[in-house]
Amino acid sequence: MSNPQQTLSIIKPDAVERNLTDEIKAIFVKNNLMIKEDKKIQISKEEAAEFYKVHQSKPFYDDLCAYLSSGPIVVMILEGENAVLHNRNLMGATDPKKADENTIRKLYGISIDKNSVHGSDSVENAKKEINFFFKS
Numbered sequence: 418m419s420n421p422q423q424t425l426s427i428i429k430p431d432a433v434e435r436n437l438t439d440e441i442k443a444i445f446v447k448n449n450l451m452i453k454e455d456k457k458i459q460i461s462k463e464e465a466a467e468f469y470k471v472h473q474s475k476p477f478y479d480d481l482c483a484y485l486s487s488g489p490i491v492v493m494i495l496e497g498e499n500a501v502l503h504n505r506n507l508m509g510a511t512d513p514k515k516a517d518e519n520t521i522r523k524l525y526g527i528s529i530d531k532n533s534v535h536g537s538d539s540v541e542n543a544k545k546e547i548n549f550f551f552k553s
């Protein structure tokens with residue numbers, strides 16, 4: 418591997434609730450992203466607010482934190498070549514309506530807020546987000 422990376426992926430409540438966890442995990446594995454760690458948890462609204470702190474000035478922040486804490490989620494460390502960008506490409510655009518064919522959000526996303534998955538957007542944020550959920 419010339420550029421091995423780790424990234425954080427979250428299967429959000431809308432997808433866990435529809436029993437899509439195994440299908441989404443299979444997409445990562447099929448596309449050479451190894452699932453190094455995974456756990457199903459439910460977080461508090463306060464923890465969601467901390468996790469999504471970068472968005473605190475956005476109009477959707479409160480709803481976003483309420484949503485991420487509304488039900489079980491699956492958090493995973495994915496590892497592979499260019500894992501951060503590779504995962505973002507597999508996820509597709511934030512708004513499922515604008516996502517490319519065969520991306521996870523196009524296949525499973527319901528709306529811009531219930532868009533089935535989260536993925537770190539940079540190597541630096543991936544480290545912070547992995548540490549947030551998997552403290553070593």
Ligand code: UDP
Binds near residue numbers: 477535538
């Ligand atoms: N989001 C939303 N409304 C918006 C934009 C974003 O509800 O207009 C939610 C959506 O769930 C998204 C999350 O906020 O996944 C974080 O937004 P970001 O812009 O970081 O998108 P992402 O990195 O998840 O594609």
Ligand code: MG
Binds near residue numbers: 536538
């Ligand atoms: Mg983001």
